[in-house]
Amino acid sequence: MGAPGDDEGQRDGRAGSGAGSGGPAIGGTGSGEPPGPHPRARASGMPGWLPRAFVLALGLLAAYQILSWAFLRVLGLLLNVLIAFFLALAMEPAVAGLSRRGVRRGPATALVSVVLLAVAAGFFGALGSLFVEQVSHIVENLPRYVSDVLRWSNAHFRTDLDVDRLRSRVVHSDWARGFLRSGARNVWGISATLLGGVFQLLTVALFTFYFAAEAPRLRVALCSVLPPARQAEVLRAWEIAVAKTGGYLYSRALMALISGGAHYVFLELLGVPYAAALAVWVGVVSQFVPTVGTYIGGALPLLIAFTVDPWTALWVLVFIVLYQQLENYVLQPRITARTVDIHPAVAFGSVVAGTSLLGVVGALVAIPATATLQGFLSAYVKRYDVPGDGDGPLPRRRKDRGGRGGRKRHEGHKGRAGGEGGSRWWRRGR
Numbered sequence: 001m002g003a004p005g006d007d008e009g010q011r012d013g014r015a016g017s018g019a020g021s022g023g024p025a026i027g028g029t030g031s032g033e034p035p036g037p038h039p040r041a042r043a044s045g046m047p048g049w050l051p052r053a054f055v056l057a058l059g060l061l062a063a064y065q066i067l068s069w070a071f072l073r074v075l076g077l078l079l080n081v082l083i084a085f086f087l088a089l090a091m092e093p094a095v096a097g098l099s100r101r102g103v104r105r106g107p108a109t110a111l112v113s114v115v116l117l118a119v120a121a122g123f124f125g126a127l128g129s130l131f132v133e134q135v136s137h138i139v140e141n142l143p144r145y146v147s148d149v150l151r152w153s154n155a156h157f158r159t160d161l162d163v164d165r166l167r168s169r170v171v172h173s174d175w176a177r178g179f180l181r182s183g184a185r186n187v188w189g190i191s192a193t194l195l196g197g198v199f200q201l202l203t204v205a206l207f208t209f210y211f212a213a214e215a216p217r218l219r220v221a222l223c224s225v226l227p228p229a230r231q232a233e234v235l236r237a238w239e240i241a242v243a244k245t246g247g248y249l250y251s252r253a254l255m256a257l258i259s260g261g262a263h264y265v266f267l268e269l270l271g272v273p274y275a276a277a278l279a280v281w282v283g284v285v286s287q288f289v290p291t292v293g294t295y296i297g298g299a300l301p302l303l304i305a306f307t308v309d310p311w312t313a314l315w316v317l318v319f320i321v322l323y324q325q326l327e328n329y330v331l332q333p334r335i336t337a338r339t340v341d342i343h344p345a346v347a348f349g350s351v352v353a354g355t356s357l358l359g360v361v362g363a364l365v366a367i368p369a370t371a372t373l374q375g376f377l378s379a380y381v382k383r384y385d386v387p388g389d390g391d392g393p394l395p396r397r398r399k400d401r402g403g404r405g406g407r408k409r410h411e412g413h414k415g416r417a418g419g420e421g422g423s424r425w426w427r428r429g430r
Contacts, residue, residue: 079361080203086245086368087204088211091116093246095212109213113205123280130277237376244375245368251336256283258331259323263301266319270312272305282320288367292348294324342370 091112098108143163150161170176211218219238223231260283267275278301285297298320306313342350350370354362 076200077203079358080200081207082365083361084204084207085211086365087208088215089242089245089368089372090249091208091212091246092215092242093250095215105213105216109209112212113209123284126277126280130274130281133274240375241372244371248336248342248368248371252287255327255331255335256287259283259286259327262323263319267301267305267316270305270308270315272301272308272312272316274304278304294320342367342374346370 091109094112095105095108098111099105103111146166147163150163150166153159154161219235223234226234260279263282264275264279267278272278281300282297286293289296298317301316301320302313305316347367347370350366351363354364354366354369356362358365
């Protein structure tokens, strides 16, 4: 039994020997390095990929905002290019025809453009002359109209209205002064709008001329970056678009010419004023405005004819209805036999969809785009015959193609062909 001091010395020696033999010390790692973070502390920290993902998300958002801003800025230019592309497709058959006759594509495109501009100028000139004459007629007869209305009001409602006093009150009223002031302030805005419209028309004309004159080079430039198999498909799609779009527009233009000529002759025989302008209006609107164009185009001649005589308006209505039937069942099937004949419901739906997407521009290019799409479907989609004509019942299925009756007749035929052995085989088969 040793002394208490000897036990304390032994414990100190064991502690020292443990430290000297490389054992871990209290509060340390045993190698002299500082202690690492606790596992729970590492788990609660930010992952290494999160800052990179955050920066990437901010970059994508910034890129989206920049691209959206740029797209909205150039949206007007893109719409003008789209209109020019479809106009160039419509001009391509005429330009290609002149080019095959030895005319260079540049002069041929210029000649076709001049003809189209002359036709458009004639249309708007005729409508403009009609509008100006009607407005001037209303302005000249406005005092008489006002006097008749006041006289009728004094006779029926026992009022005491006078034309001179009414004119004085209107001229010196606050409403007239405010209207004149607002009109003076809006002069600059109207002028800027007109200049912007002229600039857009020039932009469309320039791109149309470029697309029509440089169409072969444009096709080569597009196909040069594609493999040969894709080049054939692109060229075929281009030919379909040109044929269907140009054919549809030219057929509609021919029908508009026939319609305008027929209406001009009839209105002139009835003595309806502005017969030429009304005929041009009916021909263009009835052919290029789908579904409702016939009613819109025929409404104006009816109103003008009603001012002449109600019976004249009735005869005009009868002629419009009869001509529409003639056009639907005789002229249109013959003229549009080689082009795309779009169903009225499809045409109306395409115009509504185009207007919803692109506004007025969508309404203008909806019919050519639908004609092109229908041409693609007719070229690439295979169609099969359907039994029956679609109106009556389907033909009944023949029963000798299967079932017990068919098998019996087939076996009997084989038995007769095989003689007695075949007959015995047929009996055994039963």
